[in-house]
Amino acid sequence: MHLILLGPPGTGKGTQAKLIAEKLNAAHIATGDLFREAVRQGTELGKQVGAYMERGELVPDELTIATLLERMRQPDAREGAIFDGFPRTLQQARALDEALAGHGMAADLALLIDAPDDEIVRRLSGRWLCPACGRIFHEVSQPPKQEQLCDGCGGELMQRDDDKPEVVRKRLEQQRPPEELLAHYRKQGKLVEIDGAQEVEAVTRDLLAAIEKTTVVS
Ligand code: ADP
Ligand code: ZN
Numbered sequence: 502m503h504l505i506l507l508g509p510p511g512t513g514k515g516t517q518a519k520l521i522a523e524k525l526n527a528a529h530i531a532t533g534d535l536f537r538e539a540v541r542q543g544t545e546l547g548k549q550v551g552a553y554m555e556r557g558e559l560v561p562d563e564l565t566i567a568t569l570l571e572r573m574r575q576p577d578a579r580e581g582a583i584f585d586g587f588p589r590t591l592q593q594a595r596a597l598d599e600a601l602a603g604h605g606m607a608a609d610l611a612l613l614i615d616a617p618d619d620e621i622v623r624r625l626s627g628r629w630l631c632p633a634c635g636r637i638f639h640e641v642s643q644p645p646k647q648e649q650l651c652d653g654c655g656g657e658l659m660q661r662d663d664d665k666p667e668v669v670r671k672r673l674e675q676q677r678p679p680e681e682l683l684a685h686y687r688k689q690g691k692l693v694e695i696d697g698a699q700e701v702e703a704v705t706r707d708l709l710a711a712i713e714k715t716t717v718v719s
Contacts, residue, residue, distance in 0.1 A: 508614035512697030518585035527581035611686035
């Protein structure tokens with residue numbers, strides 16, 4: 502199964518993608534994670550993408566598509582994948598269509614998890630993460646037991662630069678899925694909208710219901 506999760510940052514898309522990937526035994530492919538890892542490791546790719554990310558801009562399509570295709574060639578992605586943060590442009594969507602078609606496959610669904618701007622800014626500016634183990638906390642919905650410290654490993658929590666309010670607003674403007682991308686999947690009859698302003702559990706429930714419906718039909 503190949504599922505695409507679309508939506509602005511801050512709707513819990515990443516959390517949902519991981520949950521669903523586990524449930525369906527599919528690879529979780531997040532271009533943002535791949536880029537952050539490359540930056541952390543100081544690879545050639547990391548050097549190329551770091552500046553775009555810091556500015557809250559999209560990484561150019563060519564580089565993004567090459568990164569995605571390489572990830573798709575990993576063995577764990579053979580059976581299926583949940584795409585999280587990809588595609589973000591029409592050109593990326595076409596490249597994914599082609600890559601899947603090359604294996605006689607196609608994306609099953611494009612799930613759009615959306616929420617109003619103000620709600621997203623409120624959520625994102627409260628996000629803290631543990632650089633040591635990757636755990637994510639939230640001031641409001643998931644505070645750590647001890648302020649500023651990770652429940653899992655005791656590491657000191659940090660706020661990503663791109664989770665600061667002014668960067669969040671800019672990111673939202675630029676990273677809401679463009680209408681032509683939504684239209685692409687709507688035309689294919691694959692776009693399903695999910696209310697991302699709900700509780701995490703409710704979003705998961707809606708996502709799984711939409712996925713189950715497709716599995717039964719096809
Ligand atoms: P966010 O942190 O906004 O939820 P991600 O973690 O998906 O988003 O991505 C972090 C950054 O990586 C983005 O701001 C962008 O610079 C870059 N990036 C990730 N995925 C893509 C993509 N599909 N196309 C272009 N740039 C991307
Ligand atoms: Zn930790």
